[in-house]
Amino acid sequence: MSVMSYLGAIGAAQREAMDADERVIIMGEDVEANVYGTTGGGKSRSAEGDFTQRYGKNRIRNTPISEEAMVGAAAGAAMTGLRPIVDLSYSSFLYMAMDQFINQVAKNRYMFGGQASMPVVFRSAMFYGLNTGAHHSDRPYPMFMNVPGLKIVAPSNPTDAKGLLRSAVDSDDPVLIFEACILWGTKEEVDENEFWIPLGVARIARPGTDVTVVAISGSVPEALLAAEDLALEGVSVEVIDPRTLVPLDRNAIVRSVVKTGRLVVAEPAHRTCGAAAEISAYVVEEAFDSLKAPIVRVTAPDMQIPFSPSLEKQMYPTRFTIAAAIRRVAGLAPASEQTLLAALHN
Amino acid sequence: MSVMSYLGAIGAAQREAMDADERVIIMGEDVEANVYGTTGGGKSRSAEGDFTQRYGKNRIRNTPISEEAMVGAAAGAAMTGLRPIVDLSYSSFLYMAMDQFINQVAKNRYMFGGQASMPVVFRSAMFYGLNTGAHHSDRPYPMFMNVPGLKIVAPSNPTDAKGLLRSAVDSDDPVLIFEACILWGTKEEVDENEFWIPLGVARIARPGTDVTVVAISGSVPEALLAAEDLALEGVSVEVIDPRTLVPLDRNAIVRSVVKTGRLVVAEPAHRTCGAAAEISAYVVEEAFDSLKAPIVRVTAPDMQIPFSPSLEKQMYPTRFTIAAAIRRVAGLAPASEQTLLAALHN
Amino acid sequence: MANLTLEEMIEIQRRMMRIRLFDERASKMVKRGHIPGTVHTSIGQEAQVVGSTFALADGDYMSGNHRSHGHPIGKGSPLGPLMAELVGKATGVCKGKGGSLHLADFAVGSLGESGIVGSSIPIATGAAFSSKVLDNGKVALAFFGDGAANQGVLYESMNLAGTWMLPMIFLCENNQYALSTPAHTVTSGVIADRAAGFGMPGIRVENGQDVLAVYDAVKTAVDRARAGGGPSLVEIVTYRYNEHSEGLRLANDYRNAEERADWLSRDPVVLFRDHLIAQGMTVEQMDQLDADVLAEVDAAVAFSDASPYPELSVAFDDLYTDKETAA
């Protein structure tokens, strides 16, 4: 084991994948210079261990700023023998290539009756919470969940980031990985040997018995903090991190709700038609009789993201808003006004 | 009143809007020749009453096949004094312009602190169920519901198509209208005078007391048929057509569920993160205590659309699958196997 | 000038006739309701299609568009599974899941036709990219129309191919109309001239009804690509004889009779038939070729007729490589 950051773990997984299989290549804007920190030495932005030196310009490819052609070309390359990892940097650049994602990447194999497979990984980072304004703060994974044919991954810690990326590269289907920038700095002990975390298997981030919280991406650490807070009041919260949104480990979620009878879903995406809506709708359909309270969603509001730090901070689920939801479904009185005020101005 | 088809009603509304306000223009591929039937005489594809003759080429504009530039140019024009109606023909061409929809059309006004308003209407048709294969059969409105800043309309009959389109053109915010091709032929008596149906107000398509069915777009007629079928068995079904998905008339839905205690949501979109998920999640959150049964979604599966008629027909909600869901939430025994088989092979 | 054997030229004519007769049959089948939905025929554009595909090697890749049957036929795909696909049969080349708009036959390098205009251009670009990375000597060609030439992704792809010196041909089928819209009313400048700004040769074949002229232009581009010289844009001027799609009826005729008569007088399959006769083939031999092709088309229809529709359950296969992920 060695201490890795979330970003470092991604770099390490990319290095392993490049070493393991010559068909794996990396393409994206500014990947040669390691601008985004995952094609460098494995820890952070660094010149040594530089991927370009190690793998050469044939396998590490700076692209023009042409997301649509880049995504489509990666798809075409995947159909004909390569296994590209495409670095799209910010998640909000995915829209430029939406036609390629939906009409080619997702539909290709199905339309052609299984003639093609599409082993390609698209990585992008959700920069929310960093005062980058509306254009760079998106968390668009829910709209891709509505597109059959894609697999969708949202790791919340370095270990998952590394193990899921390896599985993504080995998948013969297209995988979109959404990384949360607010997690980039997170550090933990990670196995420096190769390991794979399967797609479609949730992680119980904290076991509990009274309330289930399903938390996604950057909301996982907040949910864990909320669970700690509630533990002090004697409420045992189970925190589930689905890790992959497609396939979604629906059974793990239902199992937990059958046990606890109470569900909160927390995610940084916009509310309407988000992943939280899906999880709530699924649970109410499959575990209605177990439910002792309404399912409560804690999400970003249906509002674009303002730039000003004073405005943006209220946009995403926090330990406090998640705790308030847990209190609601557990039938506890709301926290004191003081706590809530503190939360808003923290 | 006069008999109008769904398509004819759209043409009529476009004509009224063009007559009422010089700033209204129509742009799109092949609109000059009235290829899609809404820039002609008001009833169907026809040379007389041709919009190009009536309004001239300054206001009726054939565009190149450049959806991204078209959507962005309409946005820029809307910000500077025009009120464009953009005909995007098929809904699956919207992906080409996704960046413009999300990063410009939806975010512009907010990012710029309200300096711009964006009075523009984007029309597109969902061609599902017509054996056009995966590229042309999409029903992508749910992904746009996850994008704050857009208004989303899905008329299910000629009257709504006409009245909602007038309100859309008069809105100072961007509106996306999703029309279902399977409804194009629907005919009814429609007021040939001007009228407006407000955005955000649901319609009770059929009143009832036992089970609420919220049905969207092409699923509305199917839901009404299912309601008729169930009426024969003594079940009183209330069918609600939200008509606009953003803003969504959440109160009307909750009011009905508070009355009936049972909810089925039917829509032609893919299941995961669809509008049905949103409606289900909202109701469970706001009307949990009224619910007597699980909320059941009837949707297209998370599968791309196959071409073969023998395969495609099983993809969308039908009177039979909606009826089966109603039976489930009403606690009735499933329909006989015979009925179901008949349904599959109809 | 084309350096083709007589046998090769006969094969060219055979493929052109396959397109002509296959599409004529498909057109009838749409009108009779035997083919669901619609199809877009390449009738009138046979020289443009076959002149292009014949310039490719067997292992080379291509991608196409909604005007879709000619491309795989031109590349050598057998007719039976294509026809079965149009009808939606289980034996279709895509198991009935694609239909006319989404033909693909990987066995002949056909990576797929696209119902979305312009959308398959980067797919071919990606195939050219993998050829380059894997150094396997393959060339990729993207077919697209004059209408598609206004999709931005074309220029992104041209720039990418130019920058990476990919073995790639951008092949514009300029039949002068995008549905009802005349190309000159929505196109600023000349399509072939757009190549220069992207650092590649742009060739315009004015007489796209002459299959050898097309072949020559495309072959030059293919040879250049294979030799490491990078991509080219080839624009071929041609004409479709039928309406945009079968069954479509527009109130306004956007094409005039004179123009149509002029193009009909230069029918590519007639022109090349005459050329072959001038080269020593007999009328009987050419008639026999037509008859053989007609028999192939008949056999394709018979194959389709005899094939079952897919089972309901197969609709749920092929989305992912692993079945578990599917709904």
Place this chain on the structure above:
Amino acid sequence: MANLTLEEMIEIQRRMMRIRLFDERASKMVKRGHIPGTVHTSIGQEAQVVGSTFALADGDYMSGNHRSHGHPIGKGSPLGPLMAELVGKATGVCKGKGGSLHLADFAVGSLGESGIVGSSIPIATGAAFSSKVLDNGKVALAFFGDGAANQGVLYESMNLAGTWMLPMIFLCENNQYALSTPAHTVTSGVIADRAAGFGMPGIRVENGQDVLAVYDAVKTAVDRARAGGGPSLVEIVTYRYNEHSEGLRLANDYRNAEERADWLSRDPVVLFRDHLIAQGMTVEQMDQLDADVLAEVDAAVAFSDASPYPELSVAFDDLYTDKETAA
């Protein structure tokens, strides 16, 4: 050659100095944490920016990109609300909702800077379109970088503008790098040469540090557009002195010292200052101009400092024109 009065030329220098000093201040404020996030300065590109904006009339439109401050400043926007926007204050030109990446000042025709590369090009195209339909004589200009020149939407917009003969200038700020990526490594051909294929003039201003050369080229294009002559593409070769964005630190230096020194030796604000002195201005007068601008920047910062942050609740305004639709 530019037909400008001395007063106009002094105004040009003033605007260039505003950009220089505003951006130098903003850079410091980012490093000190007074401005959240980052900013992209136009330091070194002042001649390219002001030569372009000054060629526009007051009512004309423009759209821009992430390298965003120069454009509204060049178009005459007052500095206070711009600075307040960078800091996220309620008095910002976008009420603190936009920030550096999304400046817009409709009062001076600035329709918005875009954080998404290439994304605002069709917005300006649409403004040119409304000018044409409404026949109001306005011209629109879209700023974009050498990197953005590989976004397909540029070519869609150029084709649309060319087809509709829109009064439009496509203005490429070629500072030779897109972040760490040298333009020549990702660009096939020459950007200005891409105009010809889209039926419009393409002009390349090699010395983009000479504000009059820039002004002349853009003014010619603006005059042509206003006279109904349609769009032009103008590419201006220039250089940014700072890193891509303030605070960004890369391990590899992708630019070499010689190149940098060469460009620094041709500093646009120094060059034009010298030109004005040669035209009869005194050193004192020029010093005074600099001091005046510095005072403006100080005042802008003071304005921002004195302004409140927006109330939490305003985050929920301005999405829709009607409040009911909002969540």
